[in-house]
Amino acid sequence: MAQAITELQVSTNRDEEDKFKKDFTKVDGNLNSGTSGPEVFLWYKKEGNKPVTRIQFSFRTEMDHALDASGFKKIQKNINIGTNGDAIFLWYMSGTTSSDIPIVDLKVTTIVQDESRLFRSGWERLGCDLNRSNRGDPVNLWVKRNTTSYIHDISASLSFAEDKSLFDQGYICVDEDTNRDVKPPGSAVFLWYRHSTFPDNCITDIEVSLNKDQENKLEKNGYIKVNENLNAGTNGDPVYLWYKHSEDPAIQFLNVLVGDEALQVYKSAKICKVVEKNLNNGNGGVHLYVTYK
Template identity: 45%
Template structure:
């Protein structure tokens, strides 16, 4: 029929209305007023881009089946449906998972046969023509984090709408169950950075930098360091929303996660408690790259670095060696042209000269400052035909060293605690 508008003057006895395979672009308010017996409405295979508020007014009691499949709908206004209770088919539309859609979806009774087909296109694809599809339930950034250290706390967080990562952070210690929880709330600012503290100096600086503290010890009951989780909802160009979390407990898991675009955070969540090496991993909303690295001694520069959008690798490169607290830092960007292309480490003047001649630039902080032994410096390069760096990992678990190398991940074979008694640790990057 090639209709471009919903027809007027339909009989008030109409029970089945088939307006499929037409040229409808929008459904105006009150389009189906005066049809008290309407049971089935088929609007599929049109060109619908918008449903106005009140589009299905007066159909709360009668309408049982609504088909909106095979249209051009990207989002939904919750007010278009009111209290409609009809089974609704939304499949085969180019959905963008914005706040309007997230608010509308819980109101609708989706047709079971089409539920699995409803997918969302990324609202801001990295490149035109390359659209990422994810299930609606996984879409959207994380907006809050929390931690439980008892069954009572688990029940409270669950009652407040939190979901947990099903991985006990005290695994292998035989002590309290500890879980990380998260929430995704439409309209709230997304979490963009997560840090951990395991000494008072780290805690003080994170508080000064306006990070949110989750005041529960991740090592509760297991001994070891007091470890606390902190998170930040930033808005700089270096703050890319976090959309998913994972926990790894085995070195064999790590290379695959890194190659799949996950970013490993630096702190062993069983630090000094024995048991497994446990790490938190984050997945970001968009692909991003490491565009700058630096290092700090003790905590005098930490607040400034946090304010400039840096993430601290929460492991002291002087661990076990004495000396000062030294940490590596990195800053991310979605701009591929700003990415670093290679990392390296020097432990002698000869290596410094060689790296400089090869176009590397030095981070002018000795990673073993105050610990004795050799001077250890990190180097980076931005030029060249190497791949852009998406992740940097500091490895202290001996089981992980070979796993990363076997997976073909760049492994800098220079121990950061060369010639002192500190923990052996190596930098890898992808």
């Protein structure tokens, strides 16, 4: 079994690269790809007995408190340095819940078209575009765990005050606000999922409803409604995520696609299922779609 990653670092200049290359392994892929900012790279180390099990990103200061209080370590380097994008910081932890599964490898993609081959090989894409709001290339971090995992639970939050409780239960936040760029701003709404290494009783199908008729149809077909309106606080339609347990294979990955270009690429690749219902329906925000495999 591959040895787990135990420590992470981020370099934002040549001097830091020279310092880290003595003890760390560099992950290929500039986290500032396609921008005028400096090259930024992620580094990892495999020493010790505390495996990294969860990686999250913050791009609003309100996200920091729960991450810190839940035991995440913050790397004090803005990944979007030198750009006009959101200040993004990486956090990681060595969790001990039954949903915490060690991470053994990392990859970075900077082209949407490259993502399908990683999904096909069992890689899990994290939720935050590391070039968020700076018009650079779509940069995403991918993790490989030491064993196959499945999505056991899905939740949603409307307030950053809920984050610590979810983190403490072993949930991973999909770091993309489903009310992204809504004007006037709505609630800060995020999707969450929790892993299990046992496929039995895990989620097998995901859907989205945009109106009451769709809600009634999904309920009749045995779907379970996730707790919160993903359009909360906006003038848009009520949008809900639904999931189902059946005899189909259990889902391993859940994520949010940003924009119609990503939607078309994923549809063409036919690796993941895409729910073609905009999570920002009726509110004028960025088009967002749920994808899963």
